[in-house]
Amino acid sequence: MSISKQAIAVRGLTKVIDTGTHRVEILRGIDFAVPAGQFLAIMGASGSGKSTLLGLLAGLDSASTGSVVLDGVDITGLGEDELALVRGKKLGFVFQSYQLIPTLTAEENVLLPFELAGGGSREGLSRARELLTSVGLADRLDHYPVQLSGGEQQRVALARAFMVKPPILMADEPTGNLDSVNGLHVLELLISLNRREQTTLVLVTHDKQLAAHADRVITLKDGLIVADEVQQPAEVMQR
Numbered sequence: 001m002s003i004s005k006q007a008i009a010v011r012g013l014t015k016v017i018d019t020g021t022h023r024v025e026i027l028r029g030i031d032f033a034v035p036a037g038q039f040l041a042i043m044g045a046s047g048s049g050k051s052t053l054l055g056l057l058a059g060l061d062s063a064s065t066g067s068v069v070l071d072g073v074d075i076t077g078l079g080e081d082e083l084a085l086v087r088g089k090k091l092g093f094v095f096q097s098y099q100l101i102p103t104l105t106a107e108e109n110v111l112l113p114f115e116l117a118g119g120g121s122r123e124g125l126s127r128a129r130e131l132l133t134s135v136g137l138a139d140r141l142d143h144y145p146v147q148l149s150g151g152e153q154q155r156v157a158l159a160r161a162f163m164v165k166p167p168i169l170m171a172d173e174p175t176g177n178l179d180s181v182n183g184l185h186v187l188e189l190l191i192s193l194n195r196r197e198q199t200t201l202v203l204v205t206h207d208k209q210l211a212a213h214a215d216r217v218i219t220l221k222d223g224l225i226v227a228d229e230v231q232q233p234a235e236v237m238q239r
Contacts, residue, residue: 006069007168007200008034008057013066015052015223026052028223030066036167039194039201039233041211044220051172053220054204058091058170059083071167088117092161092199094171094190098153100145100160106132106152107141110160117164124163131159134196135189151182155189162193169194171203175210187213 013030016023027049034040044050055061057068059075067076071090075083093099100109107128114124132141135155145153154174161169174190175183191213194201203214211217212234219227 005036006033007036007038007071008202009067009069010057011067013053013056013068014064015049015056015061016064026223027056027063030223030225032218032225032228034200034202036200037198039191039203039213039215041203041205041214041217042220043205043208043211043217045206048220049223050204050206050220054170054172054202057202058093059087088113088164090166090168092164092166092169094154094157094161094169094174096173096176098145098150098157098177100153100156102145105142105144106137106148106156109145109156110163112163113160114163119164127163128159131162131193132156134193135159149182151178151185154178154182154186158186158189158193162197162199165197167200169199169201171201173205173207174203175207 010030010032013027014025015027016025030053042050042053052061056063059068059078063076067074069075070086073086073090075086078086101112104112110128110132111124114127129138129141132138135158137152137155137159140148140152148156171190175186178186187210203210205211214231215233216230217227218225
């Protein structure tokens with residue numbers, strides 16, 4: 001029996017902020033590993049440290065102590081240029097706010113990370129169109145963000161996140177700005193793309209219904225892991 005490769009390994013992770021008058025412990029010693037291909041949901045109330053943890057996993061913030069290893073690369077102590085290279089090759093992101101560039105079309109927004117990574121234009125166009133078609137936007141390739149609904153913009157953001165075939169995808173409340181129908185559609189597409197691309201998915205959410213679709217749920221409280229449960233993921237049911 002083969003042992004699954006670890007996509008993410010976190011050891012002794014802490015984040016402390018010294019305001020000068022007092023010391024705030026946001027994360028207080030976090031340890032966990034995520035096997036390649038797993039869909040992990042990180043849950044917790046506001047102030048639990050879940051968004052800080054995601055920022056540390058993505059190399060967008062630096063830990064006070066501890067280490068983060070992404071797809072075999074220890075990002076602890078890397079400089080910003082090195083981190084940018086790791087993020088470009090290893091990570092895809094889906095944010096609550098869509099983060100689309102308003103002066104680029106849907107196709108151009110999806111193509112951008114591929115071009116920044118030095119990919120060829122013919123191959124990139126083919127993949128961008130394939131991804132946009134897979135999220136139901138084949139007829140919106142030349143539309144600008146302002147011409148798209150919120151749900152359509154988030155679908156463009158999904159396609160962009162998978163553009164460079166990242167081994168790890170991180171999502172921060174990806175349906176938080178959508179109504180229930182669009183949110184359900186985006187969730188279904190996210191899970192479908194994740195399975196097709198065989199990506200490790202880390203999702204931060206406070207929504208139990210969203211977390212129910214994950215393979216595993218880690219719950220944070222006051223900067224500590226208080227629960228780490230493997231579960232049978234629920235199927236997404238269309239309304």
